Amino acid sequence: MKPEPNDNALRFHGQPGHVESYFLRANHPTRPLALWLKATILAPLHGPAVAESWFIWFDGEKNTTFAQKQTTPYSSASFADESIQVAGTHFELRASGTAKGTTTGAQGTARFDLSWKKDESPIAQPLSLFPLRILRMGPFPKSKLNTPFPSLRFSGTVELPSGTQTVSDWPGMQGHNWGKEHTFEYAWGQCLFPADDAMAEGFSARVRVAGRVLPRLSGLVVRKGGRTYHFDTLVDAWRQRAEVSSDRWLVSLRSNDGEATLEMDASKRPMACLGYDNPDNERSFCFNSKLARATLTVRPADGASFTCTSEHGAALEFLRREADPRFPHVV
Amino acid sequence: MKIAFVETMRGFVTPKSGPSVPVDFNVRASGGQGGHFTLTGVVHAGPWVDETTCEGTLDLSVLPARMKYDVQFKTADGRKLRLHGAKRPSPLSPVKSMTVLPIELSDERGELLAQGEMRFDLTELPGFLASWLPRPSRAHRQLDARRIAVARLQLNSEG
Numbered sequence: 346m347k348p349e350p351n352d353n354a355l356r357f358h359g360q361p362g363h364v365e366s367y368f369l370r371a372n373h374p375t376r377p378l379a380l381w382l383k384a385t386i387l388a389p390l391h392g393p394a395v396a397e398s399w400f401i402w403f404d405g406e407k408n409t410t411f412a413q414k415q416t417t418p419y420s421s422a423s424f425a426d427e428s429i430q431v432a433g434t435h436f437e438l439r440a441s442g443t444a445k446g447t448t449t450g451a452q453g454t455a456r457f458d459l460s461w462k463k464d465e466s467p468i469a470q471p472l473s474l475f476p477l478r479i480l481r482m483g484p485f486p487k488s489k490l491n492t493p494f495p496s497l498r499f500s501g502t503v504e505l506p507s508g509t510q511t512v513s514d515w516p517g518m519q520g521h522n523w524g525k526e527h528t529f530e531y532a533w534g535q536c537l538f539p540a541d542d543a544m545a546e547g548f549s550a551r552v553r554v555a556g557r558v559l560p561r562l563s564g565l566v567v568r569k570g571g572r573t574y575h576f577d578t579l580v581d582a583w584r585q586r587a588e589v590s591s592d593r594w595l596v597s598l599r600s601n602d603g604e605a606t607l608e609m610d611a612s613k614r615p616m617a618c619l620g621y622d623n624p625d626n627e628r629s630f631c632f633n634s635k636l637a638r639a640t641l642t643v644r645p646a647d648g649a650s651f652t653c654t655s656e657h658g659a660a661l662e663f664l665r666r667e668a669d670p671r672f673p674h675v676v
Numbered sequence: 677m678k679i680a681f682v683e684t685m686r687g688f689v690t691p692k693s694g695p696s697v698p699v700d701f702n703v704r705a706s707g708g709q710g711g712h713f714t715l716t717g718v719v720h721a722g723p724w725v726d727e728t729t730c731e732g733t734l735d736l737s738v739l740p741a742r743m744k745y746d747v748q749f750k751t752a753d754g755r756k757l758r759l760h761g762a763k764r765p766s767p768l769s770p771v772k773s774m775t776v777l778p779i780e781l782s783d784e785r786g787e788l789l790a791q792g793e794m795r796f797d798l799t800e801l802p803g804f805l806a807s808w809l810p811r812p813s814r815a816h817r818q819l820d821a822r823r824i825a826v827a828r829l830q831l832n833s834e835g
Contacts, residue, residue, distance in 0.1 A: 583797075583799045584797075584799055601814070644720075644727070645825075646818040646822065647818040647819075647825075648821060648822055648825040649727065649822070649825040649826045649828075649829045650720075650726070
C-alpha cells in the first residue's frame, strides 16, 4: 500500500485541474486582532498554473480588514513541501517555522516577519477531519484538507500602513488543503481555547458528484488535554445537524465518543470576501473571518460535559458559489 | 434473573412560559424481577439542571401494556425534580409506541414544571441491544465512567 505523504507534502506535480493551499492564522491572545496568510496554486484545466500569495489583517477594534492578493506565474514561485516562496513571501512550514514577506496592493504595503513554535500540548498533534485513508487518499471527496499544526505560538511583527503590530505569543495554526477543485459549498471553522487546553475543527460541506450537489455532511474533531473526541463519521447524516447562514454556523453531532455542538458566529465582525477560482474557471467566493465568536459544548459518552468559549478567536470561513452584495470588493 | 441494559432518551419539554428546552437521560436499568428495574445514570434538563446524576425506576407491565419511567435528580440548589412518563406499546404502531415517551417534569410537591416528549434514537439500537448482553458492553463502561465524572464534579462544586 502506498504510504501517505507527509501532511505538508506538495500534492501538485504539474497536473492540470488542481488547487492547493498552505495557510497560517494567528490571533491576538486577548484583543480582536488576527492575521491570515496563505500561499496557493491554481492549475487550470487549460493554460499555465499560477501561484498566489494572500494576506489579510483583521482588526475587530476598528472593524476593518486589510486584504491583498498577489498573483505570479507558477514557474516563478517555489513550492517545496515545507519551503514556499510566492511573490515576495516566504514560508518555512515546520514545527519551528517562519513567514516573511511584503505584499503591496491598493490599500498600501504590508510587511510581516513572523516565527512560531508548535505548542507543547497534545492538542497540537497533526489533525485530519477525514477519518479514513480512502477519504484522505482516494478520489472522493475531490477536495482534501488536513491541519499539520493545529496549535502554534506566533511571535514577530506585522507592519501595516496604519502602524506596526508586535506579535507576541499569539495562538494560531497552519493548514493545508488541495484537490481537483474547491468544495462546492462549505462552512469551515477552527478555534483554539487556550484557557481550557482545547481546540475544535470542523466543517459542514456540500460536494458535487457527477454534476449533482449532495446533501450537507459535517465532521468535527475536538481535543481537550490528552483526549480527542471524534465526530467525523461524515456520512452518518442521522446523527448530525447543521445550520449555515451568511455569518453563522451551528453544527451538532453525535458519535460513539458522545455529543458535541459547535456554534461560530462572525456577525458584525470584520470579514473579507475572497475570489477562489476553480480550474474550470468557475469562481467560488470565500467569506473569511478570523475573529468569530465560538461556543463549544461536548458531552463525552464516558465523562462530564464541558463548554469552551472564545469571544473572538475562531477562524470561520464560508465558501459559496454566489457573490454577496455586502462585499462589493472581492480580493 | 437479573437483567441490565443502558438506554438514552432525548427530547424537549416546554415550560409553562418560555420556549422548549432540551432534556435527556442516559441510564442503566438493572433488575427485572416482576418487571421492576432501578435506574442510575446522568440527566440534563434544560435550565433546571445542566448535568447531574440521577436515579429512578422503570416498571414494565403487560396488562395494560406500559413502560413507566420515573427519573429523579437534584438541582444545584437542592430541589428534587422528577422526569416521569410512560410508553404504551401498541401493535398498531410498534416503532413509535416503543420509541416515543411523553414526559412531564415536576418538582417534589408534584407541581408540573414542563411537559414534552422524549425519543429513543433508532440509530443507537445496536448499542442498546449490545448492552443487554451478560458481558458488560461499551455502553455500560462509558456510563459508569460518565456517572463517576459527573458525581466527582458535583462533589467538587458542593465541597
